[in-house]
Amino acid sequence: MFNLFNLKSLALVFSFSLLGLNGxxxxxxxxxxxxxxxxxxxxNISRNxxxxxxxxxxxxxxxxxxxxxYIEQKTTTGLESGKVEFRSYGQTKVKGEWIRTIGEPEIxxxxxENEEWISCKIKGVIRKATPKADLQVEILSSPDKNCRTDEFxxxxxxxxxxxxxxxxxxxxxxxxxxxxxxxxxxxRMGAKKTVEIKGDKEYILFSRKVENFxxxxxxxxxxxxxxxxxxxxxxxxxxxEFQKPLLNNEKTDPDDYIIPRSLSKGSFEKWLGDQRALxxxxxxxxxxxxxxxx
Numbered sequence: 001m002f003n004l005f006n007l008k009s010l011a012l013v014f015s016f017s018l019l020g021l022n023g024x025x026x027x028x029x030x031x032x033x034x035x036x037x038x039x040x041x042x043x044n045i046s047r048n049x050x051x052x053x054x055x056x057x058x059x060x061x062x063x064x065x066x067x068x069x070y071i072e073q074k075t076t077t078g079l080e081s082g083k084v085e086f087r088s089y090g091q092t093k094v095k096g097e098w099i100r101t102i103g104e105p106e107i108x109x110x111x112x113e114n115e116e117w118i119s120c121k122i123k124g125v126i127r128k129a130t131p132k133a134d135l136q137v138e139i140l141s142s143p144d145k146n147c148r149t150d151e152f153x154x155x156x157x158x159x160x161x162x163x164x165x166x167x168x169x170x171x172x173x174x175x176x177x178x179x180x181x182x183x184x185x186x187x188r189m190g191a192k193k194t195v196e197i198k199g200d201k202e203y204i205l206f207s208r209k210v211e212n213f214x215x216x217x218x219x220x221x222x223x224x225x226x227x228x229x230x231x232x233x234x235x236x237x238x239x240x241e242f243q244k245p246l247l248n249n250e251k252t253d254p255d256d257y258i259i260p261r262s263l264s265k266g267s268f269e270k271w272l273g274d275q276r277a278l279x280x281x282x283x284x285x286x287x288x289x290x291x292x293x294x
Contacts (some may be wrong), residue, residue, distance in 0.1 A: 018271035030099055030277065033126045035062025040118045041109075047229045048177055054120035055105050059098045067096035067128050099125040100273025123275075130280045136163040137235050137285050143207035151290045152222045159220075159291070160205040160233070162197065168239045172205065173268065175232040180268035181260045184248060188215040195245040221257070224291040231288040236272075238279060245271040 011211065035271070037057035041050040106121040136257035140159040141149045152158060160172065171194050184205060185192040185271050197203060203209045206220045245268060247261035263271075275282045 002160070003291045021262065030127045031066065032102070032123065033062040033066050034121065034123050035059055035065070036119070036121050037061055038117055038119045041118055046228070046230070047118075050118050051107060051120075052177075052232075054107070055122060055228070056120045058105065058122040059124065060092050060094060060167040062124065063094045063096040063098060063126055065096065066126060066175050069094050086211050095129050096126050097276070099127055102249040125277075132281065132283045133164055133168060133237060134164050134233070135165075135237050135283060135285060135294045136221070137161070137287060139233060139287050139289055143204045143209055145202065145204065150288060153294060154223045154291050157206070157220060158222055158223050159207055160203075160206060160235070162203040162235065163201070164199055164237065166239060168197060168199075168237050169241045170197050171195070171236045171242075171244070173234045175234060175235070175265060175268065176229075178265055180234070180265055181262045182229070182244070183218065183220065183260060186213070186215055186218045186270055186287065187250070187258075188218075189213065191245065196241075206261070218260075222280075222289075222291050224293060227293055229291045231289050231291065233289060234272075235285045235287070236275075236283070237281045238275075238286075240279060240281060241269075241281065242275055242282060262269075281292055 034060040036169055037054050037060075039054050041047065041051065060105070092272075102123040108119045110117055110119070138145060138148050138161040139150055140161055141147045141156065143159050143205060145161045147159075148161075156237075162170065164170075169182065171182065174181045175181055185195050186216065189195070203212050205212070206217050208217055210217065210220060245263050250261045251259045253259060272284055
């Protein structure tokens with residue numbers, strides 16, 4: 001979870017429409033697929049983290065069964081004009097991509113020799129991977145691209161490093177497992193759907209020391225009321241501008257921190273699926289972060 005500070009409320013006026021989805025899906029040769037996974041729940045992760053890992057591995061299973069994996073040792077990397085022909089899920093590179101989930105994943109738990117395991121079966125729509133921008137994304141603990149990390153403690157600031165080989169449009173969200181919060185465009189940008197970035201230019205986001213888009217950056221401060229909490233940063237990019245999702249109003253907590261505009265996790269995942277189906281250039285990159293009390 002996180003706070004935004006030193007910010008004032010702005011209203012957004014927006015509209016969202018999605019037309020002709022079935023026609024796009026047909027042209028892009030999507031197909032239904034089913035994937036399965038089983039993983040042991042380690043002592044150092046929560047049940048919710050284990051569930052997310054099991055879902056991710058089940059998606060990988062479905063894609064790998066249909067299209068295969070990308071082998072790093074191959075002499076050709078599939079990189080051309082700043083684009084790659086595979087999708088990366090965690091540390092696994094596959095030759096297809098997950099478009100949307102059909103229904104709810106089937107989750108079950110069982111014990112084997114005093115060890116708890118989680119099983120997942122998931123159905124969804126997949127597509128063979130097409131060339132997409134080879135976007136560089138790094139989570140930072142300070143506004144320095146060398147300060148990479150994925151672990152934070154309460155009240156620590158977070159920054160983001162972005163570099164794209166091509167011009168395009170960018171948005172950033174944080175998923176806390178229940179809601180998705182839009183972090184970019186910044187609040188002072190009003191009703192903008194995305195921010196435009198230039199190819200081969202380095203961007204440091206969420207730092208007041210670096211002005212990238214003509215307005216002061218929103219600053220992020222991470223916190224959790226649990227011993228540990230896993231969140232996901234989702235960076236969304238396309239060479240063509242895309243629509244924003246329908247968002248709820250931002251809120252102010254008792255300490256006068258701003259909680260940004262948001263939508264439910266289910267609505268966010270539906271929006272992602274719609275955008276993936278509409279455009280083969282649409283790219284979303286997940287980066288896991290861990291927040292600890294101390």
